[in-house]
Structures are given as C-alpha cells and as structure tokens.
Amino acid sequence: MHSISTIAGISAMLAMGASSLAMALPADFLDKLQSESRLEADQVRDGARRPMQVMMLSGIQEGWTVVDVSAGGGWYTRVISAAVGPTGKVLSQVGTPPCRTTMVRRFVTWRQNWVM
DSSP: OOOHHHHHHHHHHHHHHHHHHHHHSOTTHHHHHTOTTSOHHHHHHHHHHOHHHHHHHHTOOTTOEEEEETOTTSHHHHHHHHHHOTTOEEEEEOOSHHHHHHHHHHHHHHHHHOOO
C-alpha cells in the first residue's frame, strides 16, 4: 500500500514535469496554429493530429534544431517550425520527388504568409 507522502510526491513531480513541458514552447505557439495564414489543409489535420499535445509530449523546445524524417507533405515540419520559433531550425528529409515538390511548394507559400 502506498503512503500518502509517496502519492503526493509522485503527483508533484508529474505536475512539475507537465508545467515545464508547457513552458518549453514559445508563448505564441497557439496563436501561430490558429493563424488565418496557415494552410487550410493543415488546419483540417490539426483535429486528428493534435499539434499542441504532440509538441508537449515530444518535449520540443524553442531554439532547438529538429530533424523531421520522412516529412511527406510537411505538416509536422510546419508545426515543429512554430514550436522551435525563429531561433530554432527544422531539417526535413523527404523521400520521393513528388513529395519534395509538394512540400517545397507548400513551405514557400506558408513561409511567405506566416511571419515568425
């Protein structure tokens, strides 16, 4: 049987961990996700992919350099870019030429409209 102090200690550690994860993302992360300049297709995907929760669970922090392997159309690349902010970097690896073309086109459009 667990003592009350053990349970309280575990709860406190979990609470501190959750708050430190929330603080790791830039203050304007949610504003960027809700921006009207984001691609409509990205906004549609947000409901199923839950970008805020994924970034918090991954522990990505502002200023980091992150590699997005097999980036596909670039949804995660753009979300990670918002998470690392203007001082961070996102390196995207895309496999097939059609994916590369699509991703570059989407990224250029997004980057022109979304001021970091």
